[in-house]
Every structure is written in structure tokens, then in C-alpha cells.
Amino acid sequence: MRHLMKTILVIVLYLTLSLKGEEQSTEYFKPANIRRFADYLFGEEQYIKAAGEYGRYLFTEDSFPQNADSIFFRIALCYRLDKNYKNSINYFRKIADEYPESPLLEDSYLEIGTCYSLQDSFELSNKILESFFLEKPTEKSRAGELIALNHMQTKEWDKAREFLNSPVSNKKQLFSLLEKGENLPKKNKFASGLFSAVIPGSGKFYCNRPADGFHSFATVSLTCWQAYEGFEEDGIHSVKGWIFGVFGGLFYLGNIYGSVVAADIYNEEQEIMFKLSVKKYLNENFK
Amino acid sequence: MVNTTILLLSLTLLSSSETESRLDFLIRTNPIIEERPDEPFHSPLDLKETSEVKLAFSGLIRFYQIYISSQDIPSCNFNLTCSRFMRKAIEEHGAFHGILMGSDRLQRCFGPGRKYYPKDIKTGHVIDYPVEIYYIGRNKNEFPLPEDMCSHKGTVYKLDK
Numbered sequence: 001m002r003h004l005m006k007t008i009l010v011i012v013l014y015l016t017l018s019l020k021g022e023e024q025s026t027e028y029f030k031p032a033n034i035r036r037f038a039d040y041l042f043g044e045e046q047y048i049k050a051a052g053e054y055g056r057y058l059f060t061e062d063s064f065p066q067n068a069d070s071i072f073f074r075i076a077l078c079y080r081l082d083k084n085y086k087n088s089i090n091y092f093r094k095i096a097d098e099y100p101e102s103p104l105l106e107d108s109y110l111e112i113g114t115c116y117s118l119q120d121s122f123e124l125s126n127k128i129l130e131s132f133f134l135e136k137p138t139e140k141s142r143a144g145e146l147i148a149l150n151h152m153q154t155k156e157w158d159k160a161r162e163f164l165n166s167p168v169s170n171k172k173q174l175f176s177l178l179e180k181g182e183n184l185p186k187k188n189k190f191a192s193g194l195f196s197a198v199i200p201g202s203g204k205f206y207c208n209r210p211a212d213g214f215h216s217f218a219t220v221s222l223t224c225w226q227a228y229e230g231f232e233e234d235g236i237h238s239v240k241g242w243i244f245g246v247f248g249g250l251f252y253l254g255n256i257y258g259s260v261v262a263a264d265i266y267n268e269e270q271e272i273m274f275k276l277s278v279k280k281y282l283n284e285n286f287k
Numbered sequence: 288m289v290n291t292t293i294l295l296l297s298l299t300l301l302s303s304s305e306t307e308s309r310l311d312f313l314i315r316t317n318p319i320i321e322e323r324p325d326e327p328f329h330s331p332l333d334l335k336e337t338s339e340v341k342l343a344f345s346g347l348i349r350f351y352q353i354y355i356s357s358q359d360i361p362s363c364n365f366n367l368t369c370s371r372f373m374r375k376a377i378e379e380h381g382a383f384h385g386i387l388m389g390s391d392r393l394q395r396c397f398g399p400g401r402k403y404y405p406k407d408i409k410t411g412h413v414i415d416y417p418v419e420i421y422y423i424g425r426n427k428n429e430f431p432l433p434e435d436m437c438s439h440k441g442t443v444y445k446l447d448k
Contacts, residue, residue, distance in 0.1 A: 211399040219394050254390025261391070261421050265432065272437045 031060045042078065051078035069095050069102040076111065085115040109133070113146050114286045118279060122150040141166075146286065148174060149278055152181050170285065177281060184270045189263035196259035200252055203259025207266045216255045223248035340382040348374045364396050365404075366412040375418045388421050405439035 038053035076091030116125035196203030201217030230241030373389030
């Protein structure tokens with residue numbers, strides 16, 4: 001029995017070691033394996049490492065440079081997803097310049113437009129898209145979608161609507177984005193200041209900052225009440241009255257000032273959040 | 288005998304590393320002394336400054352910072368403390384605007400108001416927009432609202448981004 005156990009143990013050990021040996025003999029530098037590894041890294045969202053591996057694959061692959069457009073496209077995509085738009089545009093341009101017959105040509109131009117849009121160069125993006133896709137109906141809807149998004153970011157609502165009325169995909173979602181952009185909630189800074197002048201803190205409530213509003217109301221009312229008490233007890237020569245009076249007055253004026261600024265900040269924040277939602281749409285739908 | 292020695296040695300090593308990690312954890316979670324960036328020496332009697340009012344008010348704030356605030360633990364909610372904010376506001380926009388901006392900032396500095404700002408993971412303080420943003424006559428093209436701070440309201444934000 002003991003001998004049998006020993007034999008089994010030896011067999012198991014032998015098998016394990018031999019399998020391990022076989023595993024180690026994998027050819028890591030075979031182009032196909034480098035490509036697989038690059039794809040794996042891309043899937044794991046390690047874009048810069050993936051770009052490096054794709055570059056290594058190109059170096060080892062024999063068919064280079066004939067069929068390299070798809071790999072250049074992948075590298076450019078890696079840079080785009082890593083937000084390195086400059087490098088990304090360079091690689092997409094390489095495809096456009098060196099592979100005019102590539103099936104990825106239209107996608108490359110679309111990606112160049114997307115990169116410029118993500119870099120906030122909306123006019124440049126529109127210029128490239130309009131010049132290239134004017135005569136090409138195949139990807140025209142995607143280009144139209146991107147041009148409409150660019151116009152939304154520059155607040156040219158009519159132009160954006162014009163492009164959305166032509167055949168584009170995700171029409172419903174884009175129109176809701178357009179309506180959201182057109183009807184962004186706005187706060188009037190004069191009204192905000194006036195509210196705070198009448199009731200301290202109400203301007204902050206108006207600007208969607210109720211916690212700040214409540215705190216301002218409490219601060220101003222408590223200091224002013226203390227000042228009132230001081231003057232009530234000792235008349236005009238009350239030290240307590242003057243100290244709290246000065247602080248109360250400063251808090252009151254500061255609150256009005258802050259309410260006006262808060263309205264301004266609120267409006268700008270709404271615009272930024274809209275721009276970020278457009279960018280989010282771009283990142284989700286253009287890759 | 289050898290086995291016992293090895294066991295004792297390994298136990299000692301393990302326990303010491305555990306103590307160290309616990310200590311690290313305690314220091315990290317309960318910072319007794321918070322690291323604050325050193326303030327460059329800036330005399331209120333700086334000869335470059337010609338406005339007496341600005342000098343008087345920034346001098347008063349500096350006095351508060353050196354002799355009063357230093358006696359207590361840091362308790363301001365914001366990363367750029369209220370006194371530094373006010374001093375900077377006075378230096379950049381004059382006494383009138385600076386005092387009003389500082390007064391508004393003092394009213395914003397309290398617990399429940401922290402949710403309106405991104406939080407610095409390192410210090411636990413919340414990060415306010417720069418002083419320039421709170422100036423009533425701000426030029427929006429010159430000083431736009433920082434986009435990434437806007438989208439991190441109420442969440443963790445890395446200051447060194």
C-alpha cells in the first residue's frame with residue numbers, strides 16, 4: 001500500500017513538472033502571441049502598454065508594412081482611449097496618408113474628428129468631417145452626429161438641429177441632449193443678491209445651496225440679534241453692540257456678495273456638466 | 288532546539304512587522320500633526336505693497352495666523368484655510384472685495400456645507416475653487432471654472448492632478 005502511494009506521488013510529480021516544462025516552452029516572441037498579449041492588454045484597459053505591444057507586433061510581423069493599417073488603427077485607438085489625443089491624431093493621419101485604399105480610412109477620419117472634438121477644437125473637427133464626409137454617404141450619419149455634437153458644444157443650437165434632422169443614428173438620445181443643452185437651468189445673479197438682501201441666506205437657497213443658506217441665515221441673524229441686545233442694554237456706547245454690529249454687517253454684506261457669485265458659479269457649473277455629458281456620449285458612442 | 292529558535296525568530300519578525308503596520312495605520316487615520324505646506328515668508332510691511340488699507344488688513348490676518356490660530360489644532364474645513372483665502376483675496380482684489388469674499392467664505396466653512404466641494408483624500412479637507420473664481424468681476428475667459436473639480440463635487444479628488 002505504501003509503495004503504491006509512493007508510486008502515485010512520483011507519477012503526479014512527474015506529470016506536474018513535465019506539464020510545467022511544456023508551458024515554459026511557449027514561444028512568447030511569436031508575432032501571433034504578441035498580438036494576443038496586446039489584445040489582452042487592450043481588453044484590460046492598459047492602453048499605453050497595449051500600444052507598445054502592438055508596435056512590437058508590427059516590428060516582428062513579416063507582412064509589414066502592407067497590412068499594418070489595422071494595427072496602426074489599434075495603436076491610435078489606444079492613445080485616444082488614454083486621452084493622448086495628439087499621438088492618436090498622428091497615427092490616424094498616418095492611415096489616412098499612407099493607406100488611402102484602407103477599409104479603415106473613413107473610421108480614421110471620423111476618429112480624427114472625434115479627437116479634435118474631445119480636445120475642444122470644435123471648428124477644426126467640423127472642418128475635417130465636413131470636407132471628407134460630404135461625398136461619402138456610408139458614414140455620413142456618424143459624421144453628422146459628431147458635427148451636431150460639436151455645434152451643441154459651441155451653443156449653435158440651430159445648426160445642431162439641422163444636422164440632427166438629417167439621417168443620424170441615436171436620434172432620440174441626441175435630441176434629448178440638445179434639449180438639455182438649450183434649456184440648462186440658470187440662476188439670475190441679481191435676483192440671488194436681492195433675495196439675500198431681503199432675507200439673509202435665501203440667495204444661497206435659490207442657488208441650490210440650502211446648507212450654506214441656512215448657515216448664513218443663522219450667522220447673520222445671531223450676530224445681529226446680539227448687536228441689538230447690546231444696544232438695547234447700554235445704548236449707543238455698547239461695546240458688545242458695536243462688535244457684533246460690525247461682524248453682523250460684514251456677514252450680511254458678504255452673504256449678498258457670495259450669493260451673486262454663487263449664481264454665477266451655478267450657471268457655469270451647469271454648462272460644464274453639459275459639456276461633460278456630451279464628452280461622455282462621445283466616449284461611449286465613438287469608439 | 289533549532290526548530291524552536293527558528294519559530295521564535297519568525298514570530299519576532301512577524302510581530303514586529305505587524306506592530307509597524309498598525310502604527311502606520313494609526314498615524315494615517317489619526318494624524319495628530321497635519322502637514323501643511325510652508326507659507327512663504329511674507330511681511331505685511333512689504334515695500335512693494337503701496338496700499339495702506341491692504342497692508343493693515345493683511346497684517347491683521349497674519350497676526351491672527353501667527354499668534355492666535357497657531358495655539359489651536361487646525362480646524363478649518365477647507366484646504367486653503369479661510370485666513371489664507373481672505374489674505375489672498377485682499378492682496379489680489381483689494382480690501383473691500385477681499386473682506387467680503389472672506390466673510391462669505393467664513394459662512395461657507397462648516398460641516399454640512401462640505402458636500403458642495405470635492406474632498407482631498409490626503410488631508411480630508413475639502414477643496415474650494417481658487418480665490419479668483421469668487422471675485423464678483425471675474426473674467427470667465429481668463430479664469431474659467433476648473434472642469435475636473437466641478438465633476439468631483441462631494442467625492443474624492445486628487446489635488447495634484
